[in-house]
Amino acid sequence: MRPTEDGYRHKGLRKKLVDIIAAKGITDENVLAAIGRVPRHFFLDSAFDELAYDDRAFPIGEGQTISQPYTVAYQSQLLALKPLMKVLEIGTGSAYQAVILAELGAKVFTIERQKALFDSNKQFALLRKYPAIKFFYGDGYQGLPTYGPFDRVIITAAAPDIPQKLLQQLRPGGMMVIPVGEGEVQQMRRLTKKEDGSYTEERFADFSFVPMLSGTNK
Ligand code: SAH
Numbered sequence: 001m002r003p004t005e006d007g008y009r010h011k012g013l014r015k016k017l018v019d020i021i022a023a024k025g026i027t028d029e030n031v032l033a034a035i036g037r038v039p040r041h042f043f044l045d046s047a048f049d050e051l052a053y054d055d056r057a058f059p060i061g062e063g064q065t066i067s068q069p070y071t072v073a074y075q076s077q078l079l080a081l082k083p084l085m086k087v088l089e090i091g092t093g094s095a096y097q098a099v100i101l102a103e104l105g106a107k108v109f110t111i112e113r114q115k116a117l118f119d120s121n122k123q124f125a126l127l128r129k130y131p132a133i134k135f136f137y138g139d140g141y142q143g144l145p146t147y148g149p150f151d152r153v154i155i156t157a158a159a160p161d162i163p164q165k166l167l168q169q170l171r172p173g174g175m176m177v178i179p180v181g182e183g184e185v186q187q188m189r190r191l192t193k194k195e196d197g198s199y200t201e202e203r204f205a206d207f208s209f210v211p212m213l214s215g216t217n218k
């Protein structure tokens with residue numbers, strides 16, 4: 001069962017979580033404020049009621065996880081969002097990252113390949129507050145060519161290399177934030193598409209994501 005109550009204790013724990021993430025180096029005030037507003041315990045079973053505010057990833061079923069809040073904040077900060085930007089997210093999972101992006105003013109298009117996780121989000125009452133998020137069931141490697149081009153692309157699973165189709169769906173001047181690597185650890189990268197269609201690449205810290213897989217899972 002999902003919790004539905006956001007009490008003063010949750011709010012207090014959330015404030016502490018924001019302090020922890022800030023101490024780890026997140027400086028974007030908008031990102032910190034968004035983490036402070038969103039009730040992360042709503043995205044987990046009620047068994048995680050208080051644990052939800054630990055800076056840790058947790059299982060959400062189907063062998064998948066809700067990303068660590070620090071990781072969500074890190075990717076969100078690298079995206080350097082402006083309100084009303086069109087963002088493509090690969091790996092909806094719990095929808096926590098998608099909600100943080102919507103809180104930052106983005107129009108979010110998010111794809112999940114696990115049918116059970118996609119279906120579970122249809123029953124998730126909190127998401128009705130976010131008409132700016134559009135949910136898709138499919139293989140993120142294909143992107144959403146008919147909805148693009150996008151200002152930003154964020155991949156929330158470990159990609160063995162840069163998915164070319166997703167780069168193509170990026171607007172000139174747009175950015176992709178993606179953890180790249182085949183082993184246990186991946187390196188966060190940010191690609192910026194130039195007006196002439198070429199890319200610059202920046203490399204950041206190491207993280208550990210579940211793998212980005214091709215095809216869908218019913
Ligand atoms: N953004 C999520 C993180 C979930 S973990 C959150 O905030 O909770 C990564 C998710 O990516 C998993 O749910 C996994 O099923 C999904 N995934 C992996 N490969 C994918 C692909 N090719 N297309 C769409 N989703 C994918």
